[in-house]
Amino acid sequence: MTDQPSGTQPPNVRIFGKAESAPAYAIRDFLHRGDVPFEWTELKNDEQAREVGVESALHGEEALSGIVLTNNKTSQQQTFNTKWLFLCLGGVPHTEWAKEDSITRDTAGYLVTGPDLAKDGRYPKNWPLERAPYYLETSMPGLFAAGDVRHDSVKRCASAVGEGAMAVTFVHRYLAHS
Numbered sequence: 001m002t003d004q005p006s007g008t009q010p011p012n013v014r015i016f017g018k019a020e021s022a023p024a025y026a027i028r029d030f031l032h033r034g035d036v037p038f039e040w041t042e043l044k045n046d047e048q049a050r051e052v053g054v055e056s057a058l059h060g061e062e063a064l065s066g067i068v069l070t071n072n073k074t075s076q077q078q079t080f081n082t083k084w085l086f087l088c089l090g091g092v093p094h095t096e097w098a099k100e101d102s103i104t105r106d107t108a109g110y111l112v113t114g115p116d117l118a119k120d121g122r123y124p125k126n127w128p129l130e131r132a133p134y135y136l137e138t139s140m141p142g143l144f145a146a147g148d149v150r151h152d153s154v155k156r157c158a159s160a161v162g163e164g165a166m167a168v169t170f171v172h173r174y175l176a177h178s
């Protein structure tokens with residue numbers, strides 16, 4: 001899908017982004033408000049996103065003058081003349097430290113918490129208590145995760161702040177019962 005404001009100027013900003021990508025949407029909305037012509041290519045899923053590659057594709061002697069995008073699946077190439085390139089490729093949670101203590105993480109490295117720890121109604125072997133984990137509690141009792149680092153979190157400022165406040169409440173509950 002391409003989304004271009006009306007007008008005859010050729011686009012000089014191109015955005016490749018997934019529909020739910022907050023940064024891509026923020027940039028698009030910002031450009032919508034101004035008179036910068038742009039073209040938005042919506043990437044439908046992770047697979048499609050992986051197909052768009054910037055491969056040995058930066059041109060220019062002293063400064064950037066163009067890029068070549070290579071479709072990693074079809075090897076088809078497209079050249080764009082541009083002086084700017086902004087890449088926002090998603091985040092990676094810094095949770096390597098959790099490995100040492102075998103704290104449960106999902107395949108992308110996000111910390112799994114609360115009810116998400118249960119599979120078929122059972123908590124994992126590394127959960128040592130009789131009680132169920134509190135919301136936001138990781139597989140290590142008393143260790144809580146809030147915000148983006150948490151598995152399946154909303155990835156928005158307001159929810160991260162809210163979860164932070166919730167985590168404080170659960171820390172008090174944890175301390176009161178231990």
Ligand SMILES: Cc1cc2nc3c(=O)[nH]c(=O)nc-3n(C[C@H](O)[C@H](O)[C@H](O)COP(=O)(O)OP(=O)(O)OC[C@H]3O[C@@H](n4cnc5c(N)ncnc54)[C@H](O)[C@@H]3O)c2cc1C
Binds near residue numbers: 022094156157158
């Ligand atoms: C480009 C962009 C645009 C966005 N736009 C919006 C928007 O318009 N509206 C919206 O609601 N949300 C938006 N978001 C999402 C929003 O920024 C996040 O959801 C929010 O910042 C999450 O807060 P957080 O505290 O969980 O994580 P972060 O804000 O990422 O904070 C985590 C902090 O922990 C630090 N840290 C990491 N590892 C360690 C460690 N081992 N020890 C100590 N510190 C560590 C990091 O340096 C960082 O300061 C946007 C995100 C991006 C990237």
